[in-house]
Amino acid sequence: MATTDKGQTRRRGQALEDAVLKAAWDLVNTVGYEKLTMAGVAAKAQATKPVLYRRWPDKASLVTSAFLKFGPKIKRDLPVPDTGSLRADLLGLFGQLVVTFNALGAEKLQGLVADRLKQIPVDKLFALANGHSMLEPKITQILQQAEQRGELTVADQTARTLNLPVVLLINEVLGHGTLTTASLTAMVDEILVPVFMGQK
Amino acid sequence: MATTDKGQTRRRGQALEDAVLKAAWDLVNTVGYEKLTMAGVAAKAQATKPVLYRRWPDKASLVTSAFLKFGPKIKRDLPVPDTGSLRADLLGLFGQLVVTFNALGAEKLQGLVADRLKQIPVDKLFALANGHSMLEPKITQILQQAEQRGELTVADQTARTLNLPVVLLINEVLGHGTLTTASLTAMVDEILVPVFMGQK
DNA sequence: ATCAATAAGATACCGTAGTATCTTATTTAA
DNA sequence: TTAAATAAGATACTACGGTATCTTATTGAT
Numbered sequence: 001m002a003t004t005d006k007g008q009t010r011r012r013g014q015a016l017e018d019a020v021l022k023a024a025w026d027l028v029n030t031v032g033y034e035k036l037t038m039a040g041v042a043a044k045a046q047a048t049k050p051v052l053y054r055r056w057p058d059k060a061s062l063v064t065s066a067f068l069k070f071g072p073k074i075k076r077d078l079p080v081p082d083t084g085s086l087r088a089d090l091l092g093l094f095g096q097l098v099v100t101f102n103a104l105g106a107e108k109l110q111g112l113v114a115d116r117l118k119q120i121p122v123d124k125l126f127a128l129a130n131g132h133s134m135l136e137p138k139i140t141q142i143l144q145q146a147e148q149r150g151e152l153t154v155a156d157q158t159a160r161t162l163n164l165p166v167v168l169l170i171n172e173v174l175g176h177g178t179l180t181t182a183s184l185t186a187m188v189d190e191i192l193v194p195v196f197m198g199q200k
Numbered sequence: 201m202a203t204t205d206k207g208q209t210r211r212r213g214q215a216l217e218d219a220v221l222k223a224a225w226d227l228v229n230t231v232g233y234e235k236l237t238m239a240g241v242a243a244k245a246q247a248t249k250p251v252l253y254r255r256w257p258d259k260a261s262l263v264t265s266a267f268l269k270f271g272p273k274i275k276r277d278l279p280v281p282d283t284g285s286l287r288a289d290l291l292g293l294f295g296q297l298v299v300t301f302n303a304l305g306a307e308k309l310q311g312l313v314a315d316r317l318k319q320i321p322v323d324k325l326f327a328l329a330n331g332h333s334m335l336e337p338k339i340t341q342i343l344q345q346a347e348q349r350g351e352l353t354v355a356d357q358t359a360r361t362l363n364l365p366v367v368l369l370i371n372e373v374l375g376h377g378t379l380t381t382a383s384l385t386a387m388v389d390e391i392l393v394p395v396f397m398g399q400k
Numbered sequence: 401a402t403c404a405a406t407a408a409g410a411t412a413c414c415g416t417a418g419t420a421t422c423t424t425a426t427t428t429a430a
Numbered sequence: 431t432t433a434a435a436t437a438a439g440a441t442a443c444t445a446c447g448g449t450a451t452c453t454t455a456t457t458g459a460t
Contacts (some may be wrong), residue, residue: 010408010455037446048409053448160386167371190360191395198398210425210438248439251419282424402459408455414448425438430431 011047020045020052024066033063080138086146087193090165093138094184097169139165143196152197161195168192203302206243211247217255220245224266272300280338285344287393290365292386293338297369301379335366343396352397368392 011019023045027036038059042049056062081092139162140154147154168187172179211219221247227236238259242249256262281292339362340354347354368387372379 012407012456016408038448039446048411049448050410050450051408054407057448059447158386158390160390164391167367171367171371186358186360190358191364191391194395194398195391198394212426212437216438238418239416248441249418250420250440251438254437257418259417403460404458406455406457408453410453411451413450417446417447418444420443421441423438423440425436427436428434430433 016045016047016051017055020047020055020062021066021069022064025070028063028066036063038062076171078138080141082145084149086142086149086151086196087188089142089145090188090192091185093135093142094165094169094179094188098179098181098184135166136162146196157196161191164195165192180183216245216247216251218363220247220252220255220267221266224254224262225270228266228305229394236263238262245295278338280341282345284349286342286349286351287388289345290392291385292390293335294365294388295341295381298379298381298384335369336362339365355395364395365392 017134020041024041027041027044031040036059038049038052041062042052045051052062056065078093078096081089083092085087092121143154143157143162146152165187168191169179172183172187203341220241224236224241227244228242231240236259238249240254241262242252245251252262256265277294278296281289283289283292343357344384346352365387368391369379372383372387
């Protein structure tokens with residue numbers, strides 16, 4: 001009687017974790033990342049801060065988890081186009097991204113990006129959520145298809161050129177706020193095809 | 201006698217401001233941006249936090265001011281190379297950037313960029329890159345030189361390809377934290393030359 | 401059914417960014 | 431020379447990220 005009236009059931013494990021992630025996702029969608037507080041998430045989930053910090057090392061990780069759970073599903077198994085030309089394959093792949101990126105409300109996530117930037121993990125740091133690790137294998141596959149048609153040599157590609165699509169996408173999203181078919185077509189025609197096929 | 205022994209002279213205005221900036225610059229060069237605290241700056245300047253906040257709205261602004269006052273002066277009028285080849289011209293231009301960048305002591309300023317990113321809308325920062333860059337006129341001149349040698353056609357270039365060098369540079373700095381001759385050479389050979397010269 | 405392990409709850413705490421308030425020294429104008 | 435305006439000093443405060451500690455509910459193995 002001394003404690004809270006609802007004290008009957010104490011959530012644990014997955015149930016509690018789900019509730020926290022749901023609260024975090026609700027908050028990031030209402031107040032945005034910057035104004036989302038760990039205490040606020042805890043309160044909304046009817047949990048406490050230590051519960052959050054037992055699971056996620058920091059705010060950025062928590063919100064990233066919430067994004068991965070509730071955000072637009074970035075299909076890990078999007079079919080890789082195989083249309084018969086490098087250009088069309090790239091356009092096909094990027095076309096799938098237009099829908100996805102337009103769905104996720106980029107302005108809410110700006111603070112997340114900045115927070116991530118502060119962490120020193122040097123290498124692939126400049127990545128939006130988990131965006132690009134998912135893209136690279138598909139690029140590679142498209143290039144292999146092109147190689148079999150004799151359009152290019154995969155061995156000529158480098159880490160830098162393989163990463164270029166992601167760099168361009170990030171610049172497009174962060175710089176212009178949108179991804180359109182027109183901009184993606186320009187990227188492919190003006191930059192990616194020349195780079196991939198134009199190696200000496 | 202009850203108060204501090206040096207209580208005779210109370211600094212104000214420019215003298216106080218200079219002392220604060222000096223303290224901030226000293227600290228950012230010893231502990232780095234992340235570990236620099238406003239209280240620490242105040243203490244080192246023998247001032248107090250309100251003195252800082254009366255002048256600068258936040259930590260990032262203060263450190264930026266200190267940087268502008270004491271940091272290396274950035275040359276605005278780098279000569280545009282004219283070596284006889286597009287590749288060498290690009291390498292020459294970027295080589296100048298390596299020197300400049302390394303002179304900034306970028307590693308001490310780690311979190312500054314991220315802090316700025318948070319407050320300056322990200323799109324603004326990239327918009328700054330995508331157009332108002334001090335680099336673009338130089339790129340254009342280099343391309344015109346190349347055109348006169350018959351290496352390429354300037355009319356084939358687009359806003360997107362003209363911005364590509366800046367995009368790559370930003371990615372390099374934000375993603376890797378450094379600018380090296382090796383990375384710039386790779387950019388030029390693997391991406392920029394194919395894009396500029398490889399247009400159909 | 402009991403008890404040890406686990407993990408949630410509650411709470412207090414630390415460090416830092418940034419703010420508010422009040423007192424006091426210095427400047428300036430009368 | 432005095433008094434009003436200005437701005438520094440001191441101090442305490444709030445908000446937030448993140449940590450530590452202790453108590454208590456729940457699980458699950460015996």
